[in-house]
Amino acid sequence: xxxxxxLIKGNTxxxxxxxxxxAPRHGYAIAREIERRSENALKFREGTLYxxxxxxxxxxxxxxxxxxxxxxxxxxxxxxxESGLAEFARRARTWKQFSDAIDLVxxxxxxxQPI
Amino acid sequence: xxxxxxLIKGNTxxxxxxxxxxAPRHGYAIAREIERRSENALKFREGTLYxxxxxxxxxxxxxxxxxxxxxxxxxxxxxxxESGLAEFARRARTWKQFSDAIDLVxxxxxxxQPI
DNA sequence: TGACATACATCGGATACCAATGTATAATGG
DNA sequence: CCATTATACATTGGTATCCGATGTATGTCA
Numbered sequence: 001x002x003x004x005x006x007l008i009k010g011n012t013x014x015x016x017x018x019x020x021x022x023a024p025r026h027g028y029a030i031a032r033e034i035e036r037r038s039e040n041a042l043k044f045r046e047g048t049l050y051x052x053x054x055x056x057x058x059x060x061x062x063x064x065x066x067x068x069x070x071x072x073x074x075x076x077x078x079x080x081x082e083s084g085l086a087e088f089a090r091r092a093r094t095w096k097q098f099s100d101a102i103d104l105v106x107x108x109x110x111x112x113q114p115i
Numbered sequence: 116x117x118x119x120x121x122l123i124k125g126n127t128x129x130x131x132x133x134x135x136x137x138a139p140r141h142g143y144a145i146a147r148e149i150e151r152r153s154e155n156a157l158k159f160r161e162g163t164l165y166x167x168x169x170x171x172x173x174x175x176x177x178x179x180x181x182x183x184x185x186x187x188x189x190x191x192x193x194x195x196x197e198s199g200l201a202e203f204a205r206r207a208r209t210w211k212q213f214s215d216a217i218d219l220v221x222x223x224x225x226x227x228q229p230i
Numbered sequence: 231t232g233a234c235a236t237a238c239a240t241c242g243g244a245t246a247c248c249a250a251t252g253t254a255t256a257a258t259g260g
Numbered sequence: 261c262c263a264t265t266a267t268a269c270a271t272t273g274g275t276a277t278c279c280g281a282t283g284t285a286t287g288t289c290a
Contacts, residue, residue: 102214105130
């Protein structure tokens with residue numbers, strides 16, 4: 001019943017697309033960037049991250065390329081495709097509509113004659 | 116992969132509490148009120164509604180009372196308890212923090228030196 | 231009479247997130 | 261030198277959540 005675990009649902013792909021919109025990044029860096037931008041309000045676990053990336057790639061929204069230059073472990077760098085950019089725009093609109101709707105209900109004027 | 120179905124996850128209880136904060140209501144009316152306030156952006160299905168209400172009652176956040184007065188099918192009217200009101204306030208804050216965090220990531224300044 | 235709205239309820243299926251676990255490399259500090 | 265931590269990839273199984281389907285029952289309206 002962890003709350004932030006529940007709230008993040010349905011938004012993981014959108015968050016990844018948002019980060020990739022600005023620059024290509026490898027998986028681990030994507031997760032860290034989401035945490036940084038959200039000021040650590042959102043945690044992005046590995047068990048979530050990699051399946052999401054594979055799903056986005058399968059759907060043609062991102063492409064990947066192994067980067068072996070330099071020392072350290074090889075990294076898989078992801079970039080947004082054209083269709084991924086369009087999908088992000090669509091999802092950002094959906095999120096806005098959804099969060100506005102929640103705000104309306106939470107702060108909303110009650111109906112005149114209840115019950 | 117219905118989107119709004121995914122997005123609503125983790126928020127159903129909060130929405131019900133929000134509606135009950137303003138006045139006691141029976142289940143069916145709660146669902147309709149959520150749809151009304153959200154201008155039909157949110158749908159609240161029966162398969163979601165009743166389990167949520169039972170859960171809230173089990174947790175002491177709402178109480179119920181059968182109303183048999185008048186014609187028609189008997190209705191179960193729910194009211195917010197004191198602890199339910201406090202829980203709503205807490206959840207409303209959590210929601211605000213969460214939606215702000217998402218907004219930051221979606222619209223956010225990218226980190227200076229990516230990759 | 232049939233369709234629709236109201237009003238309760240349950241169950242099973244689909245899906246999503248993540249803790250746990252595993253492998254591997256590099257850097258840091260004691 | 262050795263343990264710990266950070267980086268970096270990945271999978272699997274458990275759990276929770278929502279909702280479509282289904283069922284029962286009453287009242288209204290064309």
